[in-house]
Amino acid sequence: MDFALIAKVWTFFAAAAWVTLQISALAICLGLCLGFAAALASISRNVLLRFPARVYVSIFRGTPALIQLFLLYYGGPQIGLQLGPFEAGVIGLGINIGAYMTESIRGAILAVEKGQMEAARCLGLGHVQSMRNVILPQALRLMVRPLGVNAVALIKGSAIVSTISVVELTYTAHRYISSTYKPFEMFILASLFYLVIVSVVSFAVNRIDERVALES
Amino acid sequence: MGLDFSILAGYEGVLVQGAIWTVGLTVASIVLSLVIGTLMAVFRLSGMRIVRWPVSFVIWLFMGTPLLLQLYLIYFGLVQIGLDLNAFTAGVIALSLHFAVYDADIIRAGIVAVDKGQYEAARSLGLSHAQAMRKSIVPQALYNVAPALGNMMIALLKESSLVSVIGVMELTLSAQRAISDTFRPFEFYLAAAVIYYVLNLVLEQAVKAVERRSAKYR
Numbered sequence: 001m002d003f004a005l006i007a008k009v010w011t012f013f014a015a016a017a018w019v020t021l022q023i024s025a026l027a028i029c030l031g032l033c034l035g036f037a038a039a040l041a042s043i044s045r046n047v048l049l050r051f052p053a054r055v056y057v058s059i060f061r062g063t064p065a066l067i068q069l070f071l072l073y074y075g076g077p078q079i080g081l082q083l084g085p086f087e088a089g090v091i092g093l094g095i096n097i098g099a100y101m102t103e104s105i106r107g108a109i110l111a112v113e114k115g116q117m118e119a120a121r122c123l124g125l126g127h128v129q130s131m132r133n134v135i136l137p138q139a140l141r142l143m144v145r146p147l148g149v150n151a152v153a154l155i156k157g158s159a160i161v162s163t164i165s166v167v168e169l170t171y172t173a174h175r176y177i178s179s180t181y182k183p184f185e186m187f188i189l190a191s192l193f194y195l196v197i198v199s200v201v202s203f204a205v206n207r208i209d210e211r212v213a214l215e216s
Numbered sequence: 217m218g219l220d221f222s223i224l225a226g227y228e229g230v231l232v233q234g235a236i237w238t239v240g241l242t243v244a245s246i247v248l249s250l251v252i253g254t255l256m257a258v259f260r261l262s263g264m265r266i267v268r269w270p271v272s273f274v275i276w277l278f279m280g281t282p283l284l285l286q287l288y289l290i291y292f293g294l295v296q297i298g299l300d301l302n303a304f305t306a307g308v309i310a311l312s313l314h315f316a317v318y319d320a321d322i323i324r325a326g327i328v329a330v331d332k333g334q335y336e337a338a339r340s341l342g343l344s345h346a347q348a349m350r351k352s353i354v355p356q357a358l359y360n361v362a363p364a365l366g367n368m369m370i371a372l373l374k375e376s377s378l379v380s381v382i383g384v385m386e387l388t389l390s391a392q393r394a395i396s397d398t399f400r401p402f403e404f405y406l407a408a409a410v411i412y413y414v415l416n417l418v419l420e421q422a423v424k425a426v427e428r429r430s431a432k433y434r
Contacts, residue, residue, distance in 0.1 A: 059413070062412070062413045062416045062417070063374065063409040063412045063413050063416070064374040064375070064376075064377035064378075064388070064409075064412055065374070066377045066378060066380075066388060067377060067388060067391075067405055067408055067409045067412060068409070070388075070401065070405050071401070071402065071405040071406060071409065074395070074401035074402075074405065075401040075402030075403075075405050075406070076402075078218070078219060078400075078401065078402040079219065079402065156280075156281065156282040156283070157282065158282075159282030159283070159284040159285055160282075160284060160378065162284065163284075163381060169285075170282055170284050170285050170288075173285060173288065174288055177288055177292050178292075181292075181296065182296075183288065183289055183292040183293035183295075183296055184289070184293055184296065187285060187286075187288070187289040187293065190281075190285055191277065191280070191281045191285065194280055194281045194282065194285070195277070195280040195281065198280045199280070
């Protein structure tokens, strides 16, 4: 173990961890927006809304995130979409995780007991009103944990943006492995940052989940 | 620069070859990850702290870090300790270890979820510990965990694309090679995406078939 080397380079890893955090946070926001929109569309009775949402989920869950990212970053300019590495990273990761989040959100909405909708409609609420005032508030409690799992997966999955030269944690680790030939030290250093980020997010998700969980 | 999919003609061989390597890589990693995952699950349930703790630590470490980073560690790190593996072997090891950790968690939960009375009943009928495990507990656990393990296998197929970064000539890297010939990233990545999608559908159907078969142990 070369601790002197770790002491020398750790600040670069800390700066890179900040980039990982930024890219993950932005991608999670984008994924949540897409996820909510696609989840609501996918349970709609209107086939024009339902079908595109199902196609989106199927395509983006059915192909590797890396290929999606390459298609966006390297293939984008061919269809007039010129993005920098950071923007491409956020958009690529966000669209990908959005497909998984759609399923988490959809699952939570469908998990709300059917009688709730029937009761709301019986009380004279419209479909949209019942959805907004009765179903969604209950579904929100149920989707905290699965969305948290998606978010943690995204933070780890954000490592793939290193392949389009975003200088985040994995890119930094790879660069220092190549220049110092100390793979174990660099792995452990980068891992520490990932483990801290992932542990904090998991802890936060657990606390929120406990807070909002229904008694019973 | 517009799109021109006729460029794909002439590169079918390269892409098919890549797809075959992707399938080989995936199958080898799935098998190995199930073996390692089962061992880890058993170790983790073991009464001996000396085996339980290190395995739990490795599971925690690998669950909290990206596959890509683990891939770099195994490919470059094993050279440091004198094990010069080719890229394919390093890729299989990294993928299997990464997924073994998740499989271990799933399998452990599956074994724990089997009612204790099942084991006691098997033992009281005269089966030995090993027989009870093999004939009663594990088949029931398999039913419990089949859907979750299936999801892991489907994820593994997609994640196998990461192995391209250490130079395994699978589907993603094959597409990249064709791109460096033709400078047509969109067409080739899209073609690769279509092939992955089809492979994914096939694997999904296979997983569903296994789930149906394991359902009879319920």
